Amino acid sequence: MTELRVVEVAEEQLDSVWQVRARSFGMGGDRDEWKKSARSFIVDGRYLGVVDGDELVAAARVWPHEQWWGGRRVPMGGVAGVVVAPEYRGRGVGSLLMRAVLNVCAEKGYPLTALYPATTVLYRHLGYEFAGSRHLYTFEAADLRTLGGTSRGNGTAVRRAGRDDADLFLELAAKAHETRRSNGPLIWPRTEVESWLEDESNFAYVAEDGFVVYKWKDRNLAVEELIAGSEETARALWATVGSGASIAKTVEACCPPFDPIHLLVEHEALGKSWQNRWMLRLVDAPAALAGRGFPDGVVLEADLRIDDPELPANTGDWHLSISDGSASLTAREPSDDALRVGPRGLAALYAGTPLATLRGTGLVTGGAALADSAFDAVFGGPAAYMLDDF
Ligand SMILES: CC(C)(COP(=O)(O)OP(=O)(O)OC[C@H]1O[C@@H](n2cnc3c(N)ncnc32)[C@H](O)[C@@H]1OP(=O)(O)O)[C@@H](O)C(=O)NCCC(=O)NCCS
Structure with a gap:
């Protein structure tokens, strides 16, 4: 082993990163798609690697996220894909890499960094701590169907949304998070919202003060995001999803434990709900x-x-x-x-x-x-x- 060095990952090293990832997470996804996404991290030095001579032995990337904190937007470096080749583990390579990641976050001006840990030890040594969770709840579709009131709905106008509604979705989300003083949720780039809305497998609906995006997941439904500024809109949008209850038995949704839906549905979320915790660090x-x-x-x-x-x-x-x-x-x-x-x-x-x-x-x-x-x-x-x- 020569001296290990931290480098910015270069295009020609992507195959090596892919191989270390395969040894770390298993083979998954399409290599070309992954490379395309990896390039967006390479262009401004947000993909870091560790090399032993010419050999790439570890890598991590940093998303240029923004997060709501107390209803305001704070830039956050989202750390992902931290991998060390098996034969290099347990000798400080992960720590070396993560120290470089912290410095990149500082250089890029992210006051915060966050990550979903597969192991806490490495990240705690570097100052990260649990800060919040991603909650997934599963509701009975039939419960949601009746939330809208009578069989003719509650009079709230709900229309199909498309790519041109991206700005409107971002405005509605911002308004909701400012009003609720949300802590934690990400602010999506406009291009990401546009591609969501363009995707034919997503069904998007918008009301005056809210929207929903959902899709099929096996024979059930899954809500990607539902924002509602009022009780009427919450009922109308959840009922739109629940209208699929003749086919879908359940609807899964990522939402916080204090989301109004928990106080609106007749039956509590089903037992297979789970949470995934994320860690935060002030840079x-x-x-x-x-x-x-x-x-x-x-x-x-x-x-x-x-x-x-x-x-x-x-x-x-x-x-x-x-x-x-x-x-x-x-x-x-x-x-x-x-x-x-x-x-x-x-x-x-x-x-x-x-x-x-x-x-x-x-x-x-x-x-x-x-x-x-x-x-x-x-x-x-x-x-x-x-x-x-x-
Ligand atoms: C997790 C991983 C990145 C750690 O890399 P590494 O080079 O072995 O890490 P280090 O040698 O710098 O270890 C740093 C600390 O973390 C601890 N650690 C490392 N892997 C650990 C694990 N799987 N479980 C518990 N502790 C672990 C080490 O013991 C060390 O703590 P110590 O100094 O108190 O002994 C590496 O094992 C890996 O690539 N795993 C597979 C992919 C993965 O899980 N990535 C993380 C995604 S969030």
């Missing part, structure tokens, strides 16, 4: 805090001591000031009352984990008496979730 603490929204009317003035061995720019003594829905993190003198956190505690705090949980895991120590409830009030809010895997 640039001042930018991440300034970028997210906070509840109106809550205030916090507190000192923080952050120790971040991987990203030393976050390390230091800070003052966190939150009011009027916004935060600022500014450098200050050390304080005995500072709440002490590392990157994992900071990520979990950012995502709304209660202080009692953070203290119970040792991820947070110190802090002024009585400040915990103030932290809970400002960072609490709807539980962080995502609808998309990446």
Whole structure:
């Protein structure tokens, strides 16, 4: 083994990446399609590899995502496809690669990075912590069919949507997430929404303040996304999907546990519902805090001591000031009352984990008496979730 080096993956190395992926995840998908998507990461240095001499032995890519936090958009580097060739595992190659990924996120100006972990150990060592979940629920189709009220519906106009509705879908989603102060969901690029709407296997409908996209999955139905700004629209859109109940017995849907559908359907979601947890890390603490929204009317003035061995720019003594829905993190003198956190505690705090949980895991120590409830009030809010895997 010569000295291992981190490189930006080049076009001619894609076959090697494909082979390491096959050894890591199994053979899956179409190689040409995968290469096409991989090129979009190569063009601006978001596909990283590790080489031993000329041989590519590990790779990871970074999606240029944006996430809603407190109802505001925060850029996030979504890490995916982390793979190390089997014969190179267990000797720090994954860690070397992930350190380079963190630096790419910093260089590209993503205040946050997130990922779905196959193993937590590697990512926790580098400062990631669980922050939210992707929930999949399965409903009885017959339950959804009757949500619209009478057999003539509830009077809400619902029409078929097409490619030209991409901007409208994005506007409706943005409005809903701003109003709900959503934490976690991704903001899709317009091109992705257009290709969704063009795809003949997706069925898209739009109402005045909402939309749904769904499709067949085996002999059942699956909702990709449903946004509704009112009870009437929620009922009308779910009932549109449920109208397939003569063929489909169930409808699966990714939605958060507090989605109104859970309080509208007669029977609770079926037992085979599941969740998949994702991890978060703050890359640039001042930018991440300034970028997210906070509840109106809550205030916090507190000192923080952050120790971040991987990203030393976050390390230091800070003052966190939150009011009027916004935060600022500014450098200050050390304080005995500072709440002490590392990157994992900071990520979990950012995502709304209660202080009692953070203290119970040792991820947070110190802090002024009585400040915990103030932290809970400002960072609490709807539980962080995502609808998309990446
Ligand atoms: C997961 C993977 C990327 C780790 O790469 P690696 O080069 O072996 O990682 P490192 O040697 O840098 O290990 C870093 C830490 O993670 C731990 N670790 C690595 N793989 C682990 C596993 N499968 N389960 C538990 N811990 C693991 C190591 O023990 C080490 O912790 P330690 O220092 O406390 O001992 C590699 O095993 C792999 O490619 N697996 C298959 C694909 C996959 O699961 N990718 C992750 C997708 S999210």
